Amino acid sequence: MNDLSPPSLSRGCRDEPILKQRGQHEVFCGLTGIIWLHRKMQDAFFLVIGSRTCAHLLQSAAGVMIFAEPRFGTAILEETDLAGLADAQTELDRVATELLARRPDIKQLFLVGSCPSEVIKLDLARAAERLTEKHAPSVRVLNFSGSGIETTFTQGEDACLASMVPVLAKTDARQLMLVGALPDVVEEQAVSLLNQMGIDGVKVLPAPRADEDLGVGSGTVFALTQPFLGDTHAALERRGARHLSAPFPFGEEGTTAWLRAIADEFGIDAETFDRVTAAPRARARKAIAQASEALRDKSVFFFPDSQLEIPLARFLTRECGMNAIEVAAPFIHKGIVGPDLDMLAQGPTLAEGQDVDLQLERCRDARPDLTVCGLGLANPLEAEGLATKWAIELVFTPVHFYEQAGDLAGLFSRPMRRAEMLKLDPASSREINLGGAGAGPRGLPA
Numbered sequence: 295m296n297d298l299s300p301p302s303l304s305r306g307c308r309d310e311p312i313l314k315q316r317g318q319h320e321v322f323c324g325l326t327g328i329i330w331l332h333r334k335m336q337d338a339f340f341l342v343i344g345s346r347t348c349a350h351l352l353q354s355a356a357g358v359m360i361f362a363e364p365r366f367g368t369a370i371l372e373e374t375d376l377a378g379l380a381d382a383q384t385e386l387d388r389v390a391t392e393l394l395a396r397r398p399d400i401k402q403l404f405l406v407g408s409c410p411s412e413v414i415k416l417d418l419a420r421a422a423e424r425l426t427e428k429h430a431p432s433v434r435v436l437n438f439s440g441s442g443i444e445t446t447f448t449q450g451e452d453a454c455l456a457s458m459v460p461v462l463a464k465t466d467a468r469q470l471m472l473v474g475a476l477p478d479v480v481e482e483q484a485v486s487l488l489n490q491m492g493i494d495g496v497k498v499l500p501a502p503r504a505d506e507d508l509g510v511g512s513g514t515v516f517a518l519t520q521p522f523l524g525d526t527h528a529a530l531e532r533r534g535a536r537h538l539s540a541p542f543p544f545g546e547e548g549t550t551a552w553l554r555a556i557a558d559e560f561g562i563d564a565e566t567f568d569r570v571t572a573a574p575r576a577r578a579r580k581a582i583a584q585a586s587e588a589l590r591d592k593s594v595f596f597f598p599d600s601q602l603e604i605p606l607a608r609f610l611t612r613e614c615g616m617n618a619i620e621v622a623a624p625f626i627h628k629g630i631v632g633p634d635l636d637m638l639a640q641g642p643t644l645a646e647g648q649d650v651d652l653q654l655e656r657c658r659d660a661r662p663d664l665t666v667c668g669l670g671l672a673n674p675l676e677a678e679g680l681a682t683k684w685a686i687e688l689v690f691t692p693v694h695f696y697e698q699a700g701d702l703a704g705l706f707s708r709p710m711r712r713a714e715m716l717k718l719d720p721a722s723s724r725e726i727n728l729g730g731a732g733a734g735p736r737g738l739p740a
């Protein structure tokens with residue numbers, strides 16, 4: 295069995311100084327989260343109150359034309375709304391009421407704020423209350439902001455889940471809640487492992503349907519599956535639930551430590567734990583070993599984007615043999631990523647927030663073998679000969695738990711291999727830039 299005990303604090307990063315710079319930053323807005331959330335919540339509709347830009351972002355982030363009845367849309371604010379010449383609240387009520395009359399399958403309606411709706415200070419909380427009164431009990435109307443000026447793209451999911459917590463039923467039942475929107479197949483793997491240990495009745499937030507029996511209270515313990523859920527974490531604690539602090543379930547080590555935190559809480563003995571996890575752990579180790587060959591002794595530099603940076607740096611350094619030069623995250627919430635920081639060896643610069651020009655200078659000076667960054671930085675850095683990985687792909691791809699651990703390592707090793715191929719055969723770059731041999735799912739670079 296691997297030694298999962300965190301290194302002593304003198305070796306871990308929890309108390310290391312954090313570089314905090316504020317300046318221009320390169321981020322996607324929180325509306326992006328609607329793309330994966332609408333698939334997860336099957337009776338929800340996300341109505342963005344925004345501009346044509348917001349509508350275009352959603353359309354292009356979805357990557358497809360919508361042929362079936364979509365479960366997200368944009369109520370476009372026109373110039374008259376923005377100039378305060380029309381009553382936007384009345385117009386919003388009309389649009390929402392027409393939508394709900396046409397779509398009786400919608401049981402949860404999320405009014406999603408954007409930069410334009412915030413600029414005109416459209417009170418979506420009041421609108422949600424008013425519409426809930428009108429349409430209850432068949433529809434629950436909630437609101438959150440996906441506005442992107444000061445946020446990162448994963449904050450949309452956090453804001454959405456946090457908006458759901460206050461309306462969850464109260465229960466004092468002893469229960470485990472997994473928090474975070476995972477692909478169904480990944481979620482089923484996690485729940486199955488927990489069931490095999492004897493932990494039953496596992497609840498999941500977000501639930502697939504509004505009428506799911508999901509409550510919260512002092513008997514609830516919750517495990518986050520994503521490190522970007524700070525507001526949801528706080529909202530659950532306000533409802534009396536207790537957080538099970540653990541490294542995040544990326545890679546074999548992270549998954550084992552995450553499962554062990556839950557198993558310890560529920561008094562699962564070591565023999566049962568080992569019996570349930572031994573085979574998938576062995577598969578994960580083997581898959582990581584194969585997929586990480588190209589990563590050994592290579593350097594990695596993280597720009598702040600997805601908020602997955604710290605757990606991923608822990609995985610890449612400890613399980614894939616990489617050296618981290620800089621690990622930057624939009625926010626560092628030690629109550630959430632503290633256990634991952636404990637396991638991340640000292641050495642890399644830890645940074646919170648961003649002044650993108652200064653950070654680009656550090657990256658160019660360091661010439662890392664792999665740079666993990668947002669879409670806006672990837673192409674310019676590739677043009678300078680640096681191999682990059684788009685951070686957003688880590689959220690769109692199943693990467694959690696044992697069976698995906700090899701795929702997670704593979705996501706990082708593919709751009710390294712591609713960079714090696716380009717050094718050998720620069721002519722192939724044209725094909726790759728066109729989304730050819732190097733393209734990953736949905737035209738994303740591999």
Ligand code: SF4
Binds near residue numbers: 324325347351441
């Ligand atoms: S950044 Fe603001 S205006 Fe642009 S798409 Fe996002 S919410 Fe809309």
